Amino acid sequence: KELSAHEKVVAIGEMGLDYHWDKSPKDIQKEVFRKQIALAKEVNLPIIIHNRDATEDVVTILKEEGAEAVGGIMHCFTGSAEVARECMKMNFYLSFGGPVTFKNAKKPKEVVKEIPNDRLLIETDCPFLTPHPFRGKRNEPSYVKYVAEQIAELKEMNFEEIASITTENAKRLFRIN
Structure with missing residues (x-):
């Protein structure tokens, strides 16, 4: 939070879920992801989303945590057009x-x-x-x-x-x- 106050900080991230390598337990990834979204909302900065093999959970958590309040970027987007539409409704850009x-x-x-x-x-x-x-x-x-x-x-x-x-x-x- 302290670091995000610097004038050159323009977003929070890269954050999200990565189920590809299976090096971190999914429940811990989800918990930390939710906390990072909360921080971004608290400091009013957009978020940069990392998603690897976890699209359904990423979109669900973004919705549940009200991430549309700050929006952000779906980093290296590879999802479907349907997922793209869902993300754009939540104030996200697709990169x-x-x-x-x-x-x-x-x-x-x-x-x-x-x-x-x-x-x-x-x-x-x-x-x-x-x-x-x-x-x-x-x-x-x-x-x-x-x-x-x-x-x-x-x-x-x-x-x-x-x-x-x-x-x-x-x-x-x-x-x-």
């Missing part, structure tokens, strides 16, 4: 990374086409989830342009429009002028 550039990534590409531009963000998730054509190598921030290019193509827009839209969305979410 897409390298996987949207993968040839076999049908679901994220469909979601990108469907969601409104004012809920769209892009990211690198460095050092992971490297976009095509660098897949398999260490990711780096400069590769975010490949994500933007893919999204521009999917939305039938140009790169500059997507760059501008996602920049403005991030400024609005993080209250940056």
Whole structure:
């Protein structure tokens, strides 16, 4: 809480649930997640959500804890269009990374086409989830342009429009002028 008062802190996170590696008991993950949401609400900062193989529980907890009060980002979103709609109703932006550039990534590409531009963000998730054509190598921030290019193509827009839209969305979410 004390650290969140610093002027450069614009969000709380990354927080959420990760059932992929099974290194932390699910009940403890859920308890800590709920406490982190409560903290974000107390300090009135948006939250960055990590979700790996835990979509149903993440969405349920966000609803139960009233996370729409602060909203935030669904980091590296890979869920369905239905889940995307649920998250947007709770005041969340959807952020897409390298996987949207993968040839076999049908679901994220469909979601990108469907969601409104004012809920769209892009990211690198460095050092992971490297976009095509660098897949398999260490990711780096400069590769975010490949994500933007893919999204521009999917939305039938140009790169500059997507760059501008996602920049403005991030400024609005993080209250940056």
